[in-house]
Amino acid sequence: MHPRFQSAFSQLPADLQTAIAPVLADAHFSAMLSAGQVSSLRSATGLDEDALAFALLPLAAACARADLSHFNVGAIARGVSGTWYFGGNMEFLGATMQQTVHAEQSAISHAWLRGEKALAAITVNYTPCGHCRQFMNELNSGLALRINLPGRAPHTLKDYLPDAFGPKDLDIKTLLMDEQDHGYPLQGDALTQAAIKAANRSHTPYSKSPSGVALELADGTIFSGSYAENAAFNPTLPPLQGALNLLSLHGYDYPAITRAMLAERADAPLIQWDATVATLKALGCQNIDRVLLG
Numbered sequence: 047m048h049p050r051f052q053s054a055f056s057q058l059p060a061d062l063q064t065a066i067a068p069v070l071a072d073a074h075f076s077a078m079l080s081a082g083q084v085s086s087l088r089s090a091t092g093l094d095e096d097a098l099a100f101a102l103l104p105l106a107a108a109c110a111r112a113d114l115s116h117f118n119v120g121a122i123a124r125g126v127s128g129t130w131y132f133g134g135n136m137e138f139l140g141a142t143m144q145q146t147v148h149a150e151q152s153a154i155s156h157a158w159l160r161g162e163k164a165l166a167a168i169t170v171n172y173t174p175c176g177h178c179r180q181f182m183n184e185l186n187s188g189l190a191l192r193i194n195l196p197g198r199a200p201h202t203l204k205d206y207l208p209d210a211f212g213p214k215d216l217d218i219k220t221l222l223m224d225e226q227d228h229g230y231p232l233q234g235d236a237l238t239q240a241a242i243k244a245a246n247r248s249h250t251p252y253s254k255s256p257s258g259v260a261l262e263l264a265d266g267t268i269f270s271g272s273y274a275e276n277a278a279f280n281p282t283l284p285p286l287q288g289a290l291n292l293l294s295l296h297g298y299d300y301p302a303i304t305r306a307m308l309a310e311r312a313d314a315p316l317i318q319w320d321a322t323v324a325t326l327k328a329l330g331c332q333n334i335d336r337v338l339l340g
């Protein structure tokens with residue numbers, strides 16, 4: 047088991063500990079649970095889905111990288127496929143606060159990048175901040191997304207975001223997690239291709255500046271992240287954050303990154319290059335390249 051889970055694991059109910067121990071055994075556990083695993087955990091514990099998600103939250107919060115605040119937020123995004131995706135907040139020392147990933151964004155980006163088509167619910171250990179409520183309002187689940195918080199009755203995003211501003215106000219009909227393909231041809235090595243594939247899936251209706259980042263690790267693993275824009279612009283999740291989030295959720299640390307690749311258009315109105323390089327340098331990665339889409 048990855049050491050970050052040890053303390054949270056030891057506080058789980060005994061039946062849940064026994065049932066989930068084999069899943070956590072791999073130090074690079076993917077931080078997601080298939081529908082089959084969820085159903086086995088339910089039979090082992092007798093918990094319904096909502097109660098099981100609450101019981102698992104300490105494990106999601108253990109995925110947080112809150113090196114500045116030491117305030118660990120955990121979220122579990124529950125996909126319509128039945129797969130559950132953990133998320134934890136990420137803070138990057140040496141970068142800016144704007145680079146932070148909230149736990150809700152972490153879980154949602156995780157689900158999206160793993161191919162989930164829509165979310166049914168999200169369970170979080172703290173009340174979602176305004177930025178996260180706005181981020182969630184970009185999703186194709188709309189205001190119907192169920193939000194479960196400890197000690198509260200289940201609500202929907204509509205309850206937490208009354209009088210909402212969103213994609214519709216800007217005449218945008220393609221939503222976050224809708225299938226998208228910007229169609230840029232693949233080129234180059236595996237890392238470059240992964241970055242282009244990530245860019246092709248990016249949600250970028252506002253700037254029309256697709257981008258993706260792929261990170262190669264010392265053991266050869268590649269994690270890639272797609273850019274996820276937001277109608278209110280600031281809650282946007284940059285492509286590097288998507289990739290770093292997957293890397294961290296899989297139990298890797300930043301020094302494992304050997305090479306980074308950003309894919310974007312040279313003539314795009316918004317450019318990721320400088321922010322991507324700045325954040326990666328703060329994490330100790332100097333080997334950064336860019337492939338131009340087109």
Ligand SMILES: O=c1ccn([C@H]2C[C@H](O)[C@@H](CO)O2)c(=O)[nH]1
Nearest residue numbers: 115119135148149173174175178
């Ligand atoms: O809804 C919220 C509110 C805050 N945080 C994180 C962001 C930052 O890392 C830390 C302190 O705000 O908690 C979340 O992940 N989700």
Ligand SMILES: [Zn+2]
Nearest residue numbers: 148175177178
């Ligand atoms: Zn938030």
